[in-house]
Amino acid sequence: MHVLLMTVLLQGGQTSHTIDLAIGLKRLRVNVSFLLIGQKQYPALAKEVADRLKEYKIPIYTQANIVSILPYVDIFHAHSSWTFELALKWSERYKKPVVFTIHGIGFKNDSLLSKADTLIAVGRRTKDELPKSVVNKTVIITNGVDLGRFKPPKKINNPYKVLYLSRLTTSKELGLKTLAEAVDEVGMELYVASDKQIDVKGQVKFLGWVEDVAPLLQDMDIVFAVGRALREGMASSLASFILGRKYGGLLNSNEFNLNDLDLSGFTGVEPNKNTILKDLKLLKDENYLKSCQKTARLLAEKLFSLDAMAQATLYVYETTYIKRKFRF
Numbered sequence: 001m002h003v004l005l006m007t008v009l010l011q012g013g014q015t016s017h018t019i020d021l022a023i024g025l026k027r028l029r030v031n032v033s034f035l036l037i038g039q040k041q042y043p044a045l046a047k048e049v050a051d052r053l054k055e056y057k058i059p060i061y062t063q064a065n066i067v068s069i070l071p072y073v074d075i076f077h078a079h080s081s082w083t084f085e086l087a088l089k090w091s092e093r094y095k096k097p098v099v100f101t102i103h104g105i106g107f108k109n110d111s112l113l114s115k116a117d118t119l120i121a122v123g124r125r126t127k128d129e130l131p132k133s134v135v136n137k138t139v140i141i142t143n144g145v146d147l148g149r150f151k152p153p154k155k156i157n158n159p160y161k162v163l164y165l166s167r168l169t170t171s172k173e174l175g176l177k178t179l180a181e182a183v184d185e186v187g188m189e190l191y192v193a194s195d196k197q198i199d200v201k202g203q204v205k206f207l208g209w210v211e212d213v214a215p216l217l218q219d220m221d222i223v224f225a226v227g228r229a230l231r232e233g234m235a236s237s238l239a240s241f242i243l244g245r246k247y248g249g250l251l252n253s254n255e256f257n258l259n260d261l262d263l264s265g266f267t268g269v270e271p272n273k274n275t276i277l278k279d280l281k282l283l284k285d286e287n288y289l290k291s292c293q294k295t296a297r298l299l300a301e302k303l304f305s306l307d308a309m310a311q312a313t314l315y316v317y318e319t320t321y322i323k324r325k326f327r328f
Helices: 013-027 043-055 067-072 081-094 124-128 132-137 170-186 214-218 227-235 273-282 286-303 306-327
Strands: 002-008 031-037 075-078 098-102 118-121 138-140 161-165 189-193 204-208 222-225 239-243 247-250
Touching: 002 013, 002 067, 002 081, 013 031, 013 043, 013 227, 013 306, 031 043, 031 081, 067 081, 075 081, 075 306, 081 098, 098 306, 118 124, 118 132, 118 306, 124 138, 132 138, 161 170, 161 214, 161 227, 170 189, 170 239, 170 273, 214 227, 222 227, 227 239, 227 286, 239 273, 239 286, 247 273
Parallel strands: 002 031, 002 075, 075 098, 098 118, 118 138, 161 189, 161 222, 189 204, 222 239
Antiparallel strands: 239 247
């Protein structure tokens, strides 16, 4: 089976997800090609993507040079809403099925979504926000992380190093500001890897946007994040806190399952310095810190394996292809 993954290059989890999916599918011996639009906008990120995919001999195409392979594609899999119409155009021309992955909430274009053979939602909240007309052809496959790529910390730092890892929207600014105050008061060090910098109280080291976060995570002890970034922190065996628009607290149990674990940062309590400070103080006990780090990794292994994500996606391809084959 020849699959064409289609996305627009962006700083964030969507690009990372698509790269990892390509690698996971290749490990399953799927023939994968990659259409990457917008490489000139982020040259450093484009080079990183190219280097990672080159390791697995996954070819990258642009719209200018992809025409020659299109007749040989069996599944068009679009990951950015900006590529949905292009995927449908090629699907109609070559009579091959098309799959959309919906990465965020709020996409309501049911006339466009209804034309896809299958929809993949990255979480229950994402699926629940889709138009009711397409729910029956939507499956949930949560983001997976390459567990072999993210390693545990090299050592416990003194003082502890805390990382805030997220794109910084206006709705998340309160969370970062209260986190900075709490970290300063508890005597830890705060590092911020984000796409912008804001004024906060306390000593904070802003790192800017970090293309490859794996080495950075290996040097930290604690991570505050949401979504894919938090999964990567969990896979790196860091004590992991949910912090986005809301504060979801510390992940200190491995009994969670996908139905009751919400990493979106949309649920929880209003970010508050004293609430975060109370939780951080618990981690001053190094044995408890190590226990939470171990728990985070166990959760990542249980729920967020790249291999499991790739296998589930391949099953979607196979069933979608069979349904389309009998339709024509």
